[in-house]
Amino acid sequence: MHLFEYNFEHDTSIKMPTYTKFLSLIKQGKFTTSKGLIKVTSKDESWNAGVMALPAYVVNLLPDVYALTEQFYPATLHKTCEQYAFSLVLKNASELHPCDSYVYHYWEHGQKITADSLFNKLFTSSFKQLSLVEKEAKVCVLAKQLPGLLEGHILLLRDRALQAFSHDQFSEGYRYAWKVLKKEPFNVQFVRDLLYHAKRHLKIR
Known part of the structure; x- marks a missing residue:
């Protein structure tokens, strides 16, 4: 997955009602999957799901991801419940490794707006007239510059x-x-x- 973000207990001071509800929900401890009950605690991990590279056998784990999401979301309305479900199921079934050194993934609202503005400057009518090789070269230049451009x-x-x-x-x-x-x-x-x-x-x- 993209990268490790936090343990569920990472910051109980965040004033997000949906996150508070999620912390309260997992105090129940156990949730149903196709393999029986699994225990979820505040020590468990959330990994960012914006990038995932999955082996073929993971298709067999998807019913458990759905099952946990359906137990987490209605009780909390927390938008990250699906990410939590993937993190828990994959962590229990295998090892998770970060891929942020290979893929630059941005997801914050400010990052999205900023990246859109930078790409809009690139994708002009003159860009459309370039050859595929020239387009790839220009996109690669911007992609390499993007992390630094976003941060500042x-x-x-x-x-x-x-x-x-x-x-x-x-x-x-x-x-x-x-x-x-x-x-x-x-x-x-x-x-x-x-x-x-x-x-x-x-x-x-």
Whole structure:
């Protein structure tokens, strides 16, 4: 799978009702699969499912992935339940290995918007006129640059600042906010958002 993300107990301070419901649900401990009951605890792992390379025998495990997803999701409405089900079933049946050194997978909202904007600049009408070899060469150049371009892009920095603030991770929020302000100090909407969260931080303290 793409990479190891966290144990289910990784951050109980995250104010996500669906995640809190999931933690409460797995305290029940055991869930039904085609092979009987399996135990799920807060020590179990979530692996990012944005990239998966699976051997053929995994097709026989899919009923168990479906079974766990159907037990997790209705009780929690947590959008990552299918990923959790894959992580648990595959971990129990085999070894999981990360593939992030081979595939650059981006999934955050800010990353998606930023990548779309970069690819839209590449895929112009003149790009369509290039030969296949020329197209591949240009795409390869952008693909190699993409990780660095995403990490420093203003859209991603803004999104990470606001995401951190929304989870009450104020130190991280201020760190990203400072990077945003250095790049665009006169973004009125972002300054308003920053002031809102700063006032909220003062009230919490």
